[in-house]
């Protein structure tokens with residue numbers, strides 16, 4: 001099964017490489033049935049001067065980003081190219097996010113939790129902070145935020161839904177209950193869940209989400225999307241061969257086509 005890749009970045013975020021057309025060309029070479037760009041939204045919850053240009057594009061860049069995706073669509077009619085965005089969830093800033101999202105014709109919005117109390121826990125630059133953290137508490141906080149994000153109704157798909165495992169820090173308790181709760185919240189909020197292969201490229205060495213979470217999502221009939229989180233053209237469709245066995249094991253027979 002050839003799967004679409006709905007989680008592709010661009011150099012505008014400050015930590016990805018290559019031209020956007022190179023990502024499209026890689027997808028064409030692989031024969032993917034569709035792709036979607038979902039670059040990092042500007043850090044809308046921070047003051048302009050506090051925004052880290054190595055993490056996300058600027059507000060001015062966002063207009064160009066949207067225009068470039070629209071141009072690529074015309075240039076590459078043989079592959080459906082969707083306009084997505086990866087938007088951080090930061091509680092208390094829902095209105096600010098809404099204002100940005102309303103300005104552009106996004107086909108979908110990936111919702112991500114990358115920050116816990118202002119700490120960019122998935123950023124290697126702040127890795128040392130794990131030493132001071134209670135990992136069990138962190139997992140609880142992370143999944144609470146993720147559920148809140150889904151309930152905000154600002155997102156269509158919850159991206160890399162157990163990103164908190166990125167650096168291989170694992171909790172001591174059984175996650176089954178949190179998975180169950182989270183999947184139930186996803187279903188109530190009508191969001192989809194992303195199967196993201198980037199977890200295989202980091203110490204977690206496991207696709208996001210873990211099979212247990214995916215199985216819980218299946219139980220509650222939460223739809224799934226697929227993405228590589230490519231930050232360079234060569235990573236489009238990365239390790240997608242690993243997705244199908246996981247879908248089978250969780251009982252999914254199809255994935256969601258976005259932006260229809």
Ligand SMILES: [Zn+2]
Nearest residue numbers: 009013015040
């Ligand atoms: Zn990124």
Ligand SMILES: [Zn+2]
Nearest residue numbers: 086112159160
């Ligand atoms: Zn992300």
